[in-house]
Amino acid sequence: MQLTRYTDYALRVLTYLAVLPAGDKANIEQISLKYALSLHHLKKIVQQLGVFGIVETRRGKGGGISLLKAPQQINLGHVVALLENNLDVIDCHTSPCKILPACRLKGILAIATQAFMQTLNEYTLADLVSDNKSELIQLLLIEDSH
Template sequence: MKLTKHTDYALRILMYAALQPEGQLLSIQEVTDTYDLSRNHVMKIVQKLGHEGYLKTLRGKGGGFTLGKPPEAINLGELVLCMETTMKVVECEQPMCRISPGCELKGVLAEAVAAFMAVLNRYSLADLIGNRKELIKLLAIA
Protein backbone atom coordinates (compact mmCIF):
# COMPACT_ATOMS: atom_id res chain seq x y z
CA MET A 1 0.00 0.00 0.00
CA LYS A 2 1.41 3.34 -0.97
CA LEU A 3 -0.20 6.62 -0.01
CA THR A 4 -0.38 9.40 -2.56
CA LYS A 5 1.82 12.47 -2.21
CA HIS A 6 -1.40 14.38 -1.55
CA THR A 7 -1.96 12.37 1.66
CA ASP A 8 1.72 12.47 2.62
CA TYR A 9 1.77 16.26 2.30
CA ALA A 10 -1.52 16.57 4.21
CA LEU A 11 0.03 14.68 7.13
CA ARG A 12 3.13 16.89 7.06
CA ILE A 13 1.05 20.09 6.89
CA LEU A 14 -1.09 18.99 9.83
CA MET A 15 1.98 18.05 11.87
CA TYR A 16 3.52 21.44 11.15
CA ALA A 17 0.31 23.23 12.14
CA ALA A 18 0.01 21.15 15.32
CA LEU A 19 3.52 22.18 16.40
CA GLN A 20 2.73 25.90 16.22
CA PRO A 21 1.63 27.99 19.19
CA GLU A 22 -2.17 27.73 19.47
CA GLY A 23 -4.02 30.03 17.12
CA GLN A 24 -0.95 31.15 15.16
CA LEU A 25 -1.80 31.60 11.51
CA LEU A 26 0.46 29.90 9.00
CA SER A 27 0.96 30.83 5.38
CA ILE A 28 1.16 28.62 2.32
CA GLN A 29 4.61 30.09 1.67
CA GLU A 30 5.83 29.10 5.12
CA VAL A 31 4.85 25.47 4.50
CA THR A 32 6.29 25.38 0.98
CA ASP A 33 9.57 26.82 2.25
CA THR A 34 9.76 24.46 5.22
CA TYR A 35 9.10 21.25 3.29
CA ASP A 36 10.28 22.37 -0.17
CA LEU A 37 6.91 21.51 -1.72
CA SER A 38 5.04 22.87 -4.70
CA ARG A 39 2.92 25.91 -3.83
CA ASN A 40 0.16 24.58 -6.06
CA HIS A 41 0.05 21.24 -4.21
CA VAL A 42 0.05 22.91 -0.80
CA MET A 43 -2.75 25.30 -1.77
CA LYS A 44 -4.98 22.42 -2.95
CA ILE A 45 -4.26 20.35 0.15
CA VAL A 46 -4.84 23.24 2.57
CA GLN A 47 -8.11 23.99 0.79
CA LYS A 48 -9.28 20.38 1.15
CA LEU A 49 -8.12 20.15 4.78
CA GLY A 50 -10.00 23.37 5.48
CA HIS A 51 -13.14 22.12 3.75
CA GLU A 52 -13.01 18.92 5.81
CA GLY A 53 -12.50 20.82 9.09
CA TYR A 54 -8.94 19.69 9.76
CA LEU A 55 -7.75 23.28 9.30
CA LYS A 56 -9.35 26.67 9.89
CA THR A 57 -8.58 28.93 6.96
CA LEU A 58 -8.79 32.69 6.66
CA ARG A 59 -8.62 34.17 3.15
CA GLY A 60 -7.26 37.51 2.08
CA LYS A 61 -4.54 39.84 3.28
CA GLY A 62 -3.39 38.81 6.72
CA GLY A 63 -5.03 35.42 6.22
CA GLY A 64 -3.61 31.97 6.66
CA PHE A 65 -4.54 28.75 8.36
CA THR A 66 -4.33 27.02 11.70
CA LEU A 67 -5.29 23.63 13.08
CA GLY A 68 -9.06 23.18 13.01
CA LYS A 69 -9.30 20.49 15.70
CA PRO A 70 -7.15 19.41 18.64
CA PRO A 71 -4.42 16.99 17.49
CA GLU A 72 -5.92 14.17 19.57
CA ALA A 73 -9.20 14.57 17.66
CA ILE A 74 -7.59 13.98 14.26
CA ASN A 75 -7.66 10.25 13.60
CA LEU A 76 -5.07 9.12 11.06
CA GLY A 77 -7.29 6.45 9.51
CA GLU A 78 -10.11 8.92 8.94
CA LEU A 79 -7.69 11.46 7.50
CA VAL A 80 -6.20 8.94 5.07
CA LEU A 81 -9.67 7.86 3.91
CA CYS A 82 -10.56 11.52 3.40
CA MET A 83 -7.46 12.30 1.34
CA GLU A 84 -7.11 9.14 -0.75
CA THR A 85 -9.28 8.74 -3.83
CA THR A 86 -9.19 4.95 -3.58
CA MET A 87 -7.89 2.35 -1.20
CA LYS A 88 -7.58 -0.32 -3.90
CA VAL A 89 -4.16 -1.93 -4.06
CA VAL A 90 -4.74 -3.38 -7.52
CA GLU A 91 -7.28 -2.62 -10.22
CA CYS A 92 -9.17 -5.72 -11.31
CA GLU A 93 -11.78 -4.04 -13.50
CA GLN A 94 -9.81 -1.68 -15.78
CA PRO A 95 -8.85 -3.57 -17.87
CA MET A 96 -10.97 -6.49 -16.70
CA CYS A 97 -8.72 -9.25 -15.40
CA ARG A 98 -9.45 -12.64 -16.91
CA ILE A 99 -9.20 -14.46 -13.55
CA SER A 100 -11.23 -11.89 -11.59
CA PRO A 101 -14.34 -14.07 -11.12
CA GLY A 102 -12.32 -16.83 -9.39
CA CYS A 103 -9.48 -14.78 -7.94
CA GLU A 104 -8.56 -15.17 -4.28
CA LEU A 105 -5.99 -12.35 -4.45
CA LYS A 106 -8.73 -9.69 -4.16
CA GLY A 107 -9.76 -11.03 -0.76
CA VAL A 108 -6.19 -11.23 0.52
CA LEU A 109 -5.47 -7.66 -0.59
CA ALA A 110 -8.74 -6.39 0.92
CA GLU A 111 -7.72 -8.01 4.22
CA ALA A 112 -4.30 -6.35 4.00
CA VAL A 113 -5.87 -2.92 3.43
CA ALA A 114 -8.22 -3.51 6.38
CA ALA A 115 -5.22 -4.34 8.60
CA PHE A 116 -3.39 -1.23 7.36
CA MET A 117 -6.42 0.93 8.18
CA ALA A 118 -6.88 -0.75 11.58
CA VAL A 119 -3.36 0.33 12.55
CA LEU A 120 -3.92 3.90 11.33
CA ASN A 121 -7.22 4.05 13.22
CA ARG A 122 -5.36 3.45 16.49
CA TYR A 123 -3.39 6.71 16.11
CA SER A 124 -4.07 10.42 16.09
CA LEU A 125 -2.13 13.48 14.99
CA ALA A 126 -1.09 13.89 18.63
CA ASP A 127 0.80 10.59 18.39
CA LEU A 128 2.80 11.91 15.43
CA ILE A 129 4.02 14.93 17.36
CA GLY A 130 4.86 13.15 20.61
CA ASN A 131 8.52 14.11 20.09
CA ARG A 132 7.47 17.77 19.88
CA LYS A 133 10.79 19.34 20.93
CA GLU A 134 12.78 17.35 18.39
CA LEU A 135 10.35 18.16 15.57
CA ILE A 136 10.29 21.86 16.42
CA LYS A 137 14.08 21.89 16.25
CA LEU A 138 14.18 19.92 12.96
CA LEU A 139 11.59 22.22 11.37
CA ALA A 140 13.25 25.36 12.76
CA ILE A 141 10.01 26.57 14.36
CA ALA A 142 10.57 29.64 16.53
Protein backbone atom coordinates in the same frame (compact mmCIF):
# COMPACT_ATOMS: atom_id res chain seq x y z
CA MET B 1 0.02 -0.01 -0.58
CA GLN B 2 1.31 3.49 -1.07
CA LEU B 3 -0.50 6.67 -0.19
CA THR B 4 -0.73 9.35 -2.86
CA ARG B 5 1.55 12.36 -2.63
CA TYR B 6 -1.57 14.41 -2.00
CA THR B 7 -2.25 12.53 1.25
CA ASP B 8 1.44 12.48 2.17
CA TYR B 9 1.66 16.26 1.77
CA ALA B 10 -1.58 16.76 3.70
CA LEU B 11 -0.17 14.77 6.62
CA ARG B 12 2.98 16.92 6.48
CA VAL B 13 0.85 20.09 6.62
CA LEU B 14 -1.05 18.72 9.60
CA THR B 15 2.20 17.77 11.35
CA TYR B 16 3.52 21.29 10.82
CA LEU B 17 0.34 22.80 12.24
CA ALA B 18 0.36 20.40 15.20
CA VAL B 19 3.73 21.67 16.46
CA LEU B 20 2.86 25.36 16.25
CA PRO B 21 2.61 27.13 19.60
CA ALA B 22 -1.01 27.46 20.78
CA GLY B 23 -2.80 30.26 18.98
CA ASP B 24 -0.20 30.62 16.23
CA LYS B 25 -1.09 30.32 12.56
CA ALA B 26 1.06 29.29 9.66
CA ASN B 27 1.00 30.34 6.08
CA ILE B 28 1.25 28.05 3.12
CA GLU B 29 4.44 29.72 1.92
CA GLN B 30 6.24 28.80 5.17
CA ILE B 31 5.16 25.19 4.90
CA SER B 32 6.05 25.04 1.21
CA LEU B 33 9.56 26.32 1.93
CA LYS B 34 10.19 24.04 4.90
CA TYR B 35 9.17 20.89 3.04
CA ALA B 36 10.38 22.10 -0.40
CA LEU B 37 6.96 21.38 -1.89
CA SER B 38 5.00 23.12 -4.62
CA LEU B 39 3.13 26.13 -3.27
CA HIS B 40 0.37 25.65 -5.83
CA HIS B 41 -0.09 22.02 -4.82
CA LEU B 42 -0.15 22.86 -1.10
CA LYS B 43 -2.82 25.53 -1.68
CA LYS B 44 -5.12 22.87 -3.12
CA ILE B 45 -4.40 20.52 -0.23
CA VAL B 46 -5.00 23.17 2.44
CA GLN B 47 -8.22 24.21 0.74
CA GLN B 48 -9.40 20.57 0.79
CA LEU B 49 -8.42 20.19 4.45
CA GLY B 50 -10.53 23.30 5.12
CA VAL B 51 -13.51 21.86 3.23
CA PHE B 52 -13.25 18.71 5.36
CA GLY B 53 -13.23 20.79 8.55
CA ILE B 54 -9.74 19.79 9.61
CA VAL B 55 -8.06 23.18 9.27
CA GLU B 56 -9.22 26.75 9.42
CA THR B 57 -8.05 29.09 6.69
CA ARG B 58 -8.21 32.86 7.00
CA ARG B 59 -7.05 35.43 4.48
CA GLY B 60 -5.69 38.87 5.09
CA LYS B 61 -4.11 40.52 8.11
CA GLY B 62 -4.12 38.13 11.04
CA GLY B 63 -4.89 35.31 8.67
CA GLY B 64 -3.22 31.98 8.15
CA ILE B 65 -4.00 28.35 8.68
CA SER B 66 -4.45 26.43 11.88
CA LEU B 67 -5.98 23.21 13.11
CA LEU B 68 -9.71 23.36 13.84
CA LYS B 69 -9.42 20.58 16.41
CA ALA B 70 -6.80 19.53 18.90
CA PRO B 71 -4.25 17.08 17.44
CA GLN B 72 -5.60 14.28 19.67
CA GLN B 73 -9.00 14.72 17.99
CA ILE B 74 -7.68 14.29 14.44
CA ASN B 75 -7.70 10.61 13.56
CA LEU B 76 -5.13 9.57 10.96
CA GLY B 77 -7.34 6.87 9.46
CA HIS B 78 -10.15 9.35 9.01
CA VAL B 79 -7.84 11.82 7.27
CA VAL B 80 -6.47 9.16 4.94
CA ALA B 81 -9.95 7.88 4.12
CA LEU B 82 -11.08 11.42 3.26
CA LEU B 83 -8.10 12.15 1.02
CA GLU B 84 -7.53 8.87 -0.78
CA ASN B 85 -9.88 8.34 -3.72
CA ASN B 86 -9.16 4.64 -3.91
CA LEU B 87 -7.60 2.35 -1.36
CA ASP B 88 -7.58 -0.70 -3.63
CA VAL B 89 -4.10 -2.15 -3.84
CA ILE B 90 -4.72 -3.60 -7.30
CA ASP B 91 -7.22 -2.83 -10.07
CA CYS B 92 -8.86 -6.00 -11.29
CA HIS B 93 -11.40 -4.30 -13.52
CA THR B 94 -9.69 -1.70 -15.76
CA SER B 95 -7.90 -4.39 -17.67
CA PRO B 96 -10.03 -7.41 -16.69
CA CYS B 97 -8.00 -10.32 -15.47
CA LYS B 98 -8.71 -13.80 -16.84
CA ILE B 99 -8.66 -15.36 -13.38
CA LEU B 100 -10.90 -12.74 -11.72
CA PRO B 101 -13.77 -15.18 -11.02
CA ALA B 102 -11.44 -17.58 -9.18
CA CYS B 103 -8.93 -15.07 -7.75
CA ARG B 104 -8.26 -15.07 -4.03
CA LEU B 105 -5.59 -12.36 -4.17
CA LYS B 106 -8.14 -9.52 -4.32
CA GLY B 107 -9.77 -10.80 -1.11
CA ILE B 108 -6.46 -11.16 0.68
CA LEU B 109 -5.44 -7.65 -0.35
CA ALA B 110 -8.81 -6.29 0.79
CA ILE B 111 -8.17 -7.83 4.22
CA ALA B 112 -4.68 -6.31 4.27
CA THR B 113 -6.10 -2.89 3.37
CA GLN B 114 -8.66 -3.23 6.17
CA ALA B 115 -5.84 -4.00 8.62
CA PHE B 116 -3.87 -1.01 7.32
CA MET B 117 -6.83 1.32 7.87
CA GLN B 118 -7.63 -0.26 11.23
CA THR B 119 -4.09 0.48 12.37
CA LEU B 120 -4.28 4.09 11.14
CA ASN B 121 -7.59 4.46 12.99
CA GLU B 122 -5.76 3.71 16.24
CA TYR B 123 -3.60 6.84 15.91
CA THR B 124 -4.16 10.56 15.98
CA LEU B 125 -2.15 13.54 14.86
CA ALA B 126 -1.03 13.92 18.47
CA ASP B 127 0.64 10.50 18.23
CA LEU B 128 2.75 11.80 15.34
CA VAL B 129 4.13 14.69 17.35
CA SER B 130 3.94 13.85 21.05
CA ASP B 131 7.26 12.03 21.60
CA ASN B 132 9.30 14.13 19.21
CA LYS B 133 7.68 17.57 19.39
CA SER B 134 10.84 19.45 20.33
CA GLU B 135 12.76 17.85 17.48
CA LEU B 136 9.95 18.64 15.02
CA ILE B 137 9.84 22.23 16.25
CA GLN B 138 13.60 22.48 15.68
CA LEU B 139 13.26 21.04 12.17
CA LEU B 140 10.13 22.89 11.09
CA LEU B 141 9.80 26.13 13.01
CA ILE B 142 13.32 27.28 13.83
CA GLU B 143 14.90 29.28 11.03
CA ASP B 144 17.82 27.66 9.26
CA SER B 145 21.12 29.22 10.27
CA HIS B 146 22.67 29.00 6.80
